[in-house]
Every structure is written in structure tokens, then in C-alpha cells.
Amino acid sequence: MLMGITMASCNKDVPDPLPIEFPVPTGTSIGTIVNTDPNFSLLKSAATKAGVMPVLLDSSRELTLFAPDNAAFAASGITSDLINALPAAQLGAILQYHLVSQVVTSGQIPSTFPNFQYPSFLNPAPSVSALLRLTNFPTTRNGAWINNIPIKAVDRAASNGVIHTVAAIVAPPSKYLWNRIVDDPGLSYLEAAIIRADSGIAPTNAASLVGALNNIGANLTVFAPTDAAFQATLTFAIYQALVARGIPEADALATAQLWASTPDVFNNPALTSVLTAQRVRGIVVYHVLVSRAFSNNLPTTLTLYKTLLNSAIPTHPGIGLEATFGVPFVTSAIVKGAINPTNANFLINPTPEPNGTSDQHYLNGVLHKIDQVLLPLPL
DSSP, X not given: OHHHHHHHHHTSOOOOOOOOOOOOOOSOXXXXXXXXXXXXXXXXHHHHHHTOHHHHHXXXXXXXXXXXXXHHHHHTXXXXXXXXXXXHHHHHHHHHHTEESXXXXXGGSOOOSSOOOEEBSOOSOTTTOTTOOOEEOXXXXXSOEETXXXXXXXXXXXXXXXXXXXSSOOOOOOSOHHXXXXXXXXXXXXXXXXXXXXXXXXXXXXXXXXXXXXXXXXXXXXXXXXXXXXXXXXXXXXXXHHHHTTOOHHHHHHHHHHHTTSGGGGGOTTTTTTSOHHHHHHHHHTTEESSOOOXXXXXXXXXXXXXXXXXTOXXXXXXXXXXXXXXXXXXXXXXXXXXXXXXXXXXXXXXXXXXXXXSEEETTEEEEXXXXXXXXXXX
């Protein structure tokens, strides 16, 4: 009897499934705001040409737009004529970097150090991975920022997310840290030091510094001593070593200045027992944070932070960092090495700019030029 009941119930018509009804967003979309607010007329033009507007109009999405208004375009030197001249793909990449695929209100942006990161819409290498996304770095530390660009208005609500208005274009990075170091004639000693530190290590090896500086998955901050900084440090160290060997001071100074006068100092046979690959590596990694830190995210009182050196020497105190602010940008910043008698200074850009000296943003990190070599231990 039970079998008959079971079979009978299985033979009954199955009712049609009822559709699940999701709430329909109401209000004005981000795209509609951009379309109708005259302060966003250049953004409207760029988003329309780049094919980004349908995303901004889609009320089924959840988005955060870091929106440059007309003043931000002007501050970045982008006019309507330039928008008309730029390829749509280039405009699209720029605008996608301003767009995050989740709602991030100002209250959700942390004020911690280092900068927090959110994946943008921009995939710089879809042939490598369809899931690859460049991240941007909003923070509410020392004001409100995305990367090193001020956010001048927050939390304009829309049916599909929120708009934060930015003071300039947030340019997406396009090169690696290693590209900058190799291409910059003022960082030739740093390049030579990194190559010396990698002696006997293949670039594909996980321990390779060149590999890390070329790795899109890395997230680094490099404090890059200028060539003049390396020359000064190496001249003094070589001079002291020669005097300790009994060489007269005048001769020691002349020899030290000669040997330290080119990046080949790291390959000088007379110094290979002193400038060993391990010792040079220790100095180089002491200049690297394993996180991305723009100057506006630095503390306003001297604070110690661990560096890549701490992976080998966990108890090392690290480096000290401190920034002084103007309105609104950092006007000066220092980094203090454990053995350095004085602070090293950031070479601050007068304004944020590409190929400058501070807050230089790359695919795998940030670079700041400094005027001293940081010393974790005595040379």
C-alpha cells in the first residue's frame, strides 16, 4: 500500500516554479548623475566615448565611483579636445581604474597604515588572467584620499552605489618598479646594488629581488636612495676601511672617491669581500616595505615599521617614518635608518606627477626617492 501511495504521488503534475523576486533599486543611478550634473560634463564625455556609461547606468550593479569633476580634469591637464583625441581604450582604462565593483562608503574606508586596497574594474593583462584587477588604495588617514589624490566630497548616494569626488585624475600604473629603477639614470647605484644582491639567484627564483620588482602580484614600497646618496655612503665606508688598514688619510680618501665614483663599485674585486652579495642584499631589502604606502598615509609622528629585512632578522626594529602636511599634500617626509645618525629626507614632488621623486605608482608598488642610504647595521 505504501508503495502505491508513493508511486501515485510521484505521478502527480509538478507545479511550475515561482520566480524569486529581487527588490528593484530605486532612485538615480551613478550614470544618470554623471549625465545630468554639469560639473561632470567632461566625465560624461569620456565615459560615453570609452563605453563605460552603460555600467554606470546599470542599477542592478553595486559600484563605487571615484569621480573626477571638471576641475579635476583641468587640474590633470585633460581638456575636452584631449578627450576627443585619446583612443577609447585608453580612456576606458583610466575610468575603469576609478571604479570599484562594490559599494564603499567613506565610513568603510579605514584610516590604518598602510593603505587598504580595493580591486578596480581595470584588468591590465586579460591574456594573463580574466580575473586580474589593478587595485586602488583609498584611505581616511590624514584626510580622505585615493592613492595620493585627495577626495574632496564623499558619499553621494545613487541607486547603484556611491560617488566620491576626487581632486584630480587617479592615473592607473602601467610599469613595474624594476622598469623605473632601470630607466632612471639617477638610480643606477640602486640598480647595481640589486643586481649584486641577486648574485647567483635566477630572476625566476622566489628569492630574487629583480623578480619581486617585476612581479605584478607583489605589493611593495621602495625607498630609493639617489646615486649621490650611494656615492656618499660608499666613499665614507671605503675611506674608513682603508684608513683602518694603515693607508694614509689623503690616499685613502682619493681611492675611496675613485672607487665609489661609478656603480661598478659593487663589482670591484678589491671590495668583493666587503660588499658581499649577502651584505648588499641586507641593505637593499632594508629599503623595502612589504606593503604599498603613499606619503599621505604616513604617520605624523616618527613611528617604526618593519621592512623586508625582518623576514631574515625578525627582531630588527625596522625604519622610522614621519610626514608633515601642508594643504593638502605632504610637504616633507623623513625615513630613519637604525644606524643612520640623521634622518633621510623624501625628495617631495611639488605636485603629484609621473616620473617624479615621491609617490611614484607602479603595477607592483610605490617608489619614493630619498637622500641617504638607510643602514640597518654598521657597514
